[in-house]
Structures are given as C-alpha cells and as structure tokens.
Amino acid sequence: MDMSMRKETPLPGLLPGVALGRPLALSLAVVALAALAPWLVSAYELNLLARFLAMALLAMGLVLVWGQGGVLSLGQGVFFGLGGYAIAMHMKLAALADGDLPDFMVWSGLDALPWWWVPFKSPLVAILGVVLVPGALAALFSWAVFRRRVGGVYFALITQALALAFATLLISQQPSTGGFNGLTDFQTLMGVELGTPAAAHGLYWLTLALVVGVFVALRALMASRYGLLLRAIRDGENRIRFLGYDPTPFKVVAFTIGAVLAGLAGALFTLHAGVVSPALVGVVPSIEMVIWVAVGGRNSLAGAVAGTLAVNLAKDGVSSAFPDLWLYALGLVFVLVVTLLPGGLAGLVADAGATPWGKRLKSFIVGGSK
Amino acid sequence: MNAMAATAHHIGTTAPASPLLLAVDGVTVDFDGFKALNGFSLTLDRGTLRVLIGPNGAGKSTLCDTIIGRVRATSGRVIFKDQDITHLPEHEIVRRGICRKFQTPGVLPGLSVVDNLMIAARRDRRWWSTFRHGVAAEEKARVAEILETIGLADRAAAPAGQLAHGEKQWLEIGMVVATRADLLLLDEPTAGMGPAETSQTAALIRRLVGQHTVLVIDHDMSFLEQLDARVTVMHQGQFLKEGSVAAIRADADVAAVYLGRTKGDTHG
Numbered sequence: 001m002d003m004s005m006r007k008e009t010p011l012p013g014l015l016p017g018v019a020l021g022r023p024l025a026l027s028l029a030v031v032a033l034a035a036l037a038p039w040l041v042s043a044y045e046l047n048l049l050a051r052f053l054a055m056a057l058l059a060m061g062l063v064l065v066w067g068q069g070g071v072l073s074l075g076q077g078v079f080f081g082l083g084g085y086a087i088a089m090h091m092k093l094a095a096l097a098d099g100d101l102p103d104f105m106v107w108s109g110l111d112a113l114p115w116w117w118v119p120f121k122s123p124l125v126a127i128l129g130v131v132l133v134p135g136a137l138a139a140l141f142s143w144a145v146f147r148r149r150v151g152g153v154y155f156a157l158i159t160q161a162l163a164l165a166f167a168t169l170l171i172s173q174q175p176s177t178g179g180f181n182g183l184t185d186f187q188t189l190m191g192v193e194l195g196t197p198a199a200a201h202g203l204y205w206l207t208l209a210l211v212v213g214v215f216v217a218l219r220a221l222m223a224s225r226y227g228l229l230l231r232a233i234r235d236g237e238n239r240i241r242f243l244g245y246d247p248t249p250f251k252v253v254a255f256t257i258g259a260v261l262a263g264l265a266g267a268l269f270t271l272h273a274g275v276v277s278p279a280l281v282g283v284v285p286s287i288e289m290v291i292w293v294a295v296g297g298r299n300s301l302a303g304a305v306a307g308t309l310a311v312n313l314a315k316d317g318v319s320s321a322f323p324d325l326w327l328y329a330l331g332l333v334f335v336l337v338v339t340l341l342p343g344g345l346a347g348l349v350a351d352a353g354a355t356p357w358g359k360r361l362k363s364f365i366v367g368g369s370k
Numbered sequence: 371m372n373a374m375a376a377t378a379h380h381i382g383t384t385a386p387a388s389p390l391l392l393a394v395d396g397v398t399v400d401f402d403g404f405k406a407l408n409g410f411s412l413t414l415d416r417g418t419l420r421v422l423i424g425p426n427g428a429g430k431s432t433l434c435d436t437i438i439g440r441v442r443a444t445s446g447r448v449i450f451k452d453q454d455i456t457h458l459p460e461h462e463i464v465r466r467g468i469c470r471k472f473q474t475p476g477v478l479p480g481l482s483v484v485d486n487l488m489i490a491a492r493r494d495r496r497w498w499s500t501f502r503h504g505v506a507a508e509e510k511a512r513v514a515e516i517l518e519t520i521g522l523a524d525r526a527a528a529p530a531g532q533l534a535h536g537e538k539q540w541l542e543i544g545m546v547v548a549t550r551a552d553l554l555l556l557d558e559p560t561a562g563m564g565p566a567e568t569s570q571t572a573a574l575i576r577r578l579v580g581q582h583t584v585l586v587i588d589h590d591m592s593f594l595e596q597l598d599a600r601v602t603v604m605h606q607g608q609f610l611k612e613g614s615v616a617a618i619r620a621d622a623d624v625a626a627v628y629l630g631r632t633k634g635d636t637h638g
Contacts, residue, residue: 225492226500232478232489239476242438243490243549244464249497 034208038201047272050204052312053211054268059292059304060214061261066290067298068222069254070234071151075159076262076289078166079134081281083263084270085170086133088183089117090126095187102183108175117176123190130267131260138259139252146248146255151237160283167282182277189271207268214261215301221257222301230254284327291334297346306345388452389415391583392437392468392553397446399432399607406432408607409446414553419579421594422587423618424604425627430587431473433604434555438470439463450553465495469551471542473558479531483522483541486530487513490545512548519574520544535562540571547578554578556586560593572596591619603627 038046058080065071092102093113101113119125141162145155170177177183192199221227233240233247240247270276279285288311296307311333319326341347352358392414399407407429414420422430435441437448439460448456455463478486491509517523520540525533530541539559546554556575560568572593578584579599588594594601594615601618603610605627611618618624 224501224503226497228481228485229489229497229500232481232485235478235480236476238440239472239478240489241460242440242464242470242472242476243545244461244469244495245489246459246461246495246497250500253497 031208031212035205038204043197043200046200046204048313048316049309050200050207050272051269052309053204053207053305054265054272055289055292055312056211056265056305056308057207057214057268058258058262058265058289059296059308060211060218060301061258061265062289062293063298063301063304064218064222064230064254065258066293067300067304068227068230068234069251071251071255072156072290073159073255073258074156074283074286074290075162075166076258077163077281077283077286078159079138079259079262080266080269080285080289081166081170081276081278082134082137083130083266084276084280085177085183085266086120086126086129086263087189087267088186088270088276089120090123091186091189092183093117093121094123094189102178104178104181105175110175114176130263134259134263134266135256139256142252142255143248146251160286163281163283163286167278170278170281178277180278182275182279184275184277186271186274194271194274203268203271207272210264210268211305215305218257218301226250226253288330291330291337293344294334294337295344297344300344300346303344303346303349310345391416391451393449394433394437395447395449397433397436397443397448399429399436399441400444405607406441407436407443410604410607410609411446412602412609414583414585416552416583417580419575419584419586419597419599421597421599421601421615422585422604423589423594423601424610427606428604428627429607430604431557432607434470434557434585434587437463437553437555438468461495464549464551467550467552468555469546469549469553470555471539471546471557471559473561477530477533477538477541477545479529481530482527483530483533484513484517484526486541486545487516487548490548491516491550493550516544516548519547519577536564536567539563540574543571543574547582552583554582554584556584558588559586560588560590565592568593569596 033040037049041049058076062073062076065073096102101110105113120129145158150158170182171180173179186194188194189199192202229240229245230250233245233250237247266276266281269280292308292311293304294307295311296305297303311330314329314333315326318329337344343350353362390413392412394410394412396409396411397407398405398409410429410433412420412433422433424430432441436443437450439455439458439462443456446456447454450463450466450468453466455466455468458466478489481489488505488509491513493506493509514523517526520543522533522537522541522544525537530538533541539562543556543559546556559575560571563571568590573596575584575586575597586597586599598615600612601615602612603618603621603624610627611621611624613621
C-alpha cells in the first residue's frame with residue numbers, strides 16, 4: 001500500500017522531477033543555444049532578447065502569484081519600476097562628481113539631492129534595493145490586504161490603482177524623478193563601461209543565468225509542500241483555513257517573491273534598455289505583463305518564458321510596422337487566449353502531447369518509459 | 371462573566387479526568403435582528419456521539435459555524451478543553467482539536483486524493499515548516515490507513531474533483547479524521563448518498579466514536595437509527611429536546627416542529 005502510493009503520486013516535499021535523462025539534456029541544449037546567442041544574432045537582436053529574458057523573470061514570478069496562488073496582480077509594473085529606478089538612481093549618481101546633481105535636477109532648479117536619493121550612491125544599497133524595496137513593499141501591502149481577506153477581483157483592482165498611483169507620482173514629482181522622461185543616459189555600472197559589446201554580452205549572460213536559476217528554484221518551490229498548499233489555498237481557501245492553516249502568510253510569501261522577481265527584472269531591463277520611465281510601470285504595462293503569462297500558460301514556468309518572448313517579439317514586429325495597431329492586436333490575442341486557449345501555449349503543448357504523434361515524440365524525449 | 375467561568379470550571383472538575391470536551395454556553399448569534407442561535411447551550415463529553423436535528427433554519431449549521439469560528443457569537447461562550455475559544459482565529463480553533471466537514475463536500479478538487487489527506491494529516495501547520503522536505507513516517511502511515519478505511523486506496527492518485535459525490539463525502543470525512551481532531555463536526559455527511567452508502571457511513575462514524583467525539587447533523591431517520599446515539603433537537607435557534615432516537619421519534623413536540631404545527635395543534 002505504502003509502496004504503491006509512493007510510486008503513483010510524488011509526495012509533497014520531494015524534489016521535482018529533475019530526473020536525469022533526456023528532458024534534462026534537452027533543457028541544457030536550449031540553454032546552451034541561448035548562451036551562444038551573442039555569436040548567432042546581431043547586437044540589436046541580442047539586446048532585444050536580453051530585455052525579453054529580463055521580463056521573463058517577472059513572468060515566472062506571476063506563475064507563482066497568479067497561476068499557483070490564484071492571486072491576479074495588475075500592479076507588477078510597480079515592483080518592476082522600483083527595481084529599475086533603484087539601479088538607475090545609482091547609475092545617475094555614480095556618473096557625477098561629489099556634490100553635483102543629476103542634470104534634470106539642475107534644470108528643475110533643485111539645489112540639493114533629495115534625501116531618499118542619497119543612499120543609492122552606494123552600489124551595494126542600490127543592488128540590495130533592487131530586491132529589498134519591492135520585496136518589503138509587497139510584503140507589507142499584501143499582508144495588510146490578505147489578512148483582511150480581500151482577494152479576487154478586489155485585490156486586482158487595488159493593485160491596478162497602485163500602478164496608476166505609482167506612475168502618476170513619478171510623473172508629478174518631476175524634479176526628483178525625472179518625470180515623464182524617467183532616468184536615462186547611463187555611463188558606467190560599478191566601473192564597467194556600459195554600451196560596449198563586452199558589457200552587453202556580460203549583461204546578457206547574467207540575465208540568462210538568472211532566468212535559469214529562477215526557473216530551477218521556482219520549480220522546486222512549486223513542487224514543495226509550500227507549493228502544494230499554495231495551490232490548495234487557490235482552490236479552497238476556506239477548506240485550508242478549516243484544516244488549521246492560516247492562508248495569509250502563504251499568499252504573502254508568493255506575492256513577495258513575485259515582487260522581488262519583478263524588481264530584479266526591472267533592474268536588468270533598465271540596464272539593457274538604458275532607460276527607465278513611467279511609461280514602463282503604469283497600468284497598461286502591468287496588464288501586458290499578465291498577458292505574457294496568459295499567452296504562455298499561467299501554471300507553466302517554461303510557458304511564461306515562451307509567452308513573454310512571443311508577445312514581445314510580436315510587439316516589436318507589429319509596433320515598428322504599424323505603431324497604432326499594437327494595443328488592438330494585444331487585446332485580440334488576450335481575448336483569443338482566454339476564450340480558446342485557457343492553458344496558454346503550455347496547454348497547447350500538453351494537448352499536442354496527448355495525440356498519438358505527440359505521445360511518440362514524448363516517449364522519445366522522456367527516454368522510452370511509458 | 372465570572373459566574374460563567376465558575377460554572378465551566380465546576381463542570382470541568384466534577385470528574386477526576388474531566389470528561390467534558392465542549393461546552394456551548396448560552397450562545398446567541400444575531401444576524402441583523404434574526405437570531406439564528408438564541409441562548410443555545412450544549413455540552414459534549416469526550417468520546418461520545420451526538421446527533422443534532424431540527425427543521426430547516428433551526429440553527430444547526432450556525433452552531434457548527436460558531437464552534438469553528440466561521441460565525442462569531444453575539445453573546446455567550448464556547449469552551450473547549452476548559453478554554454474559551456469563542457474569539458480565536460479559525461485556524462487556531464482547528465489546531466486546538468476541532469475539525470468540521472462542510473455540507474457541500476469541501477475537498478480540494480485540483481489535488482490528488484492522497485495530497486488532500488496529506489495536507490489534513492500534517493501536524494505542523496505553520497507556514498515556514500512547509501519549506502522543509504520529507505513527510506513524517508507516522509503521517510504517511512496514517513494517510514495509508516485512512517485511505518483503506520474510506521475505501522479510496524485505489525483512487526489515491528486521482529484528482530479529488532473526479533470522485534463521485536459519495537466518494538467526495540468520504541474523502542472529506544477522511545480529511546477531518548486525518549487531522550486527529552478530538553471533536554469532529556460532521557454536517558450532513560450522508561447528503562446525496564444511497565441507502566447502502568448511508569449504512570457504510572453510519573458504520574464508519576460509529577468506529578470513530580471513542581477515539582473522537584463526534585457531532586453529526588443529519589435529517590435522515592434511518593441514518594439516525596443506525597447511528598443509535600443521543601439526539602438533540604433544535605428549533606428556532608433554541609434547545610427543544612434531548613433523548614434517545616426512539617424517544618425523540620415518539621415525542622409530540624418534535625413531531626410538531628417538523629410538521630410545522632404549534633403545540634396546541636398536535637393534540638387536536
């Protein structure tokens with residue numbers, strides 16, 4: 001009895017199926033190919049890929065928050081922006097001689113650095129700030145909201161309001177935030193000259209390594225007992241509460257991890273794009289982030305990465321050819337995915353895997369076991 | 371307050387090994403003027419079985435909700451193991467040893483049968499402990515035993531949402547038992563079951579008594595007869611009668627409330 005149970009169902013708490021073999025080999029091949037990208041694609045394409053991979057970190061966080069936790073956040077742009085601004089503030093300050101102010105502050109007539117800029121002079125504070133500021137804000141915010149048992153649509157609306165407020169605040173505080181234009185024109189990061197091919201390659205590989213690391217870590221987290229309980233809370237919060245668990249901290253942890261990954265994504269994106277601005281953090285970008293994950297499949301980490309790459313590649317193509325059409329196209333894609341493809345690309349792959357040809361391919365990949 | 375505490379204390383110490391597990395003490399639940407419970411009291415001794423009946427709206431489910439903390443008492447107290455649990459958070463009440471089966475099956479549909487039971491059987495329910503790997507052998511053994519008891523051993527890997535209605539009911543009973551709660555509240559455990567399944571459920575519940583204290587809410591008279599327990603009858607949020615199944619069946623007042631007649635009418 002006990003034996004058969006162990007065989008049929010992976011008990012919670014065991015490491016996920018990192019069974020060595022062909023799936024691992026296949027994954028390694030994909031990662032290796034991605035690592036060779038600097039020699040395979042143009043500098044422009046590499047920069048695009050690097051930005052999209054940075055965004056994929058945020059998308060994987062949404063898999064945990066939305067897919068596994070059932071908590072729809074329409075405010076991930078806030079945490080993305082906090083990470084982006086944290087690193088951007090440091091780079092603006094690092095380029096200055098002591099006592100000087102960033103150019104936009106001078107134009108706005110400021111004569112002293114705002115107090116909250118000062119700590120970001122230190123690279124360590126900036127790098128810690130990239131993860132700690134979004135993480136702390138998310139933990140406090142979500143704890144306050146979840147303990148009052150606010151969830152579902154109401155939670156989504158509150159996060160959307162948060163995104164709106166954050167973007168508005170950034171624009172209105174122009175003298176200390178750079179306003180609508182945001183922060184741009186970065187020269188160096190910790191003594192490394194940005195804008196050289198070597199720096200671009202290094203940042204690309206750093207982003208790729210983080211994507212791989214976060215993928216593995218989140219996979220393990222989702223397979224752990226914590227992941228099981230998070231899904232259980234998603235499916236029946238009251239049942240879990242009346243089994244003696246307090247659902248609040250489980251959801252707070254997921255939301256906080258999602259925010260930390262969004263902050264990390266924002267910082268890397270800022271490095272790749274050379275700019276961070278309110279246009280990247282408001283309501284529309286926050287909804288776009290959810291659409292990446294909806295397209296990829298909200299319960300699949302690989303799907304979220306694929307969805308982010310696919311939607312953003314399409315955005316790059318469509319918006320350079322027909323700048324006005326992109327939001328219509330995105331809206332259409334979202335409607336189609338929600339109505340026809342609730343599992344996203346990952347669901348499509350799973351369905352294809354269930355067909356006879358798919359089964360044959362799968363058995364080849366998995367290595368012959370039924 | 372002091373007088374009530376003294377009463378509870380007094381009841382708790384009359385026997386050397388306090389047999390009293392639960393005391394619902396004059397509880398009123400007021401929903402905007404409608405008193406779902408109206409000064410209701412009930413005591414349960416350890417290891418006993420009690421059945422609660424009453425017409426629709428009598429307050430049976432509200433009583434369970436109040437014990438488990440889902441609904442808060444407007445006045446009165448709930449004493450469990452000599453401690454006042456009236457105002458504790460729900461998960462804290464469960465951790466003290468009370469678990470409830472809901473009227474509509476409350477299984478987790480997306481999780482496998484065995485995962486449903488594993489979550490229920492977990493002793494350490496603090497969130498940070500869920501990052502640790504491994505499952506206690508004792509918990510595994512208990513889950514395996516419960517799977518056998520509720521007859522779902524061969525469906526262990528199936529998603530709970532795919533079970534038949536009766537199987538879901540049993541799975542939820544299994545989950546409630548897996549928590550090792552001292553007090554099990556079973557709200558309509560045979561809803562939607564045929565006669566054979568109902569008999570099996572009655573046998574299952576009788577086996578639980580002793581190790582657990584069980585409070586069952588149900589309407590089905592043949593089920594009550596098979597349980598053969600003391601019956602408490604509620605009416606309009608208040609205590610009406612208590613006695614054996616036979617005595618309750620023969621009682622004119624009980625018949626009156628079920629048939630919707632007033633006391634005077636029953637003699638006419």
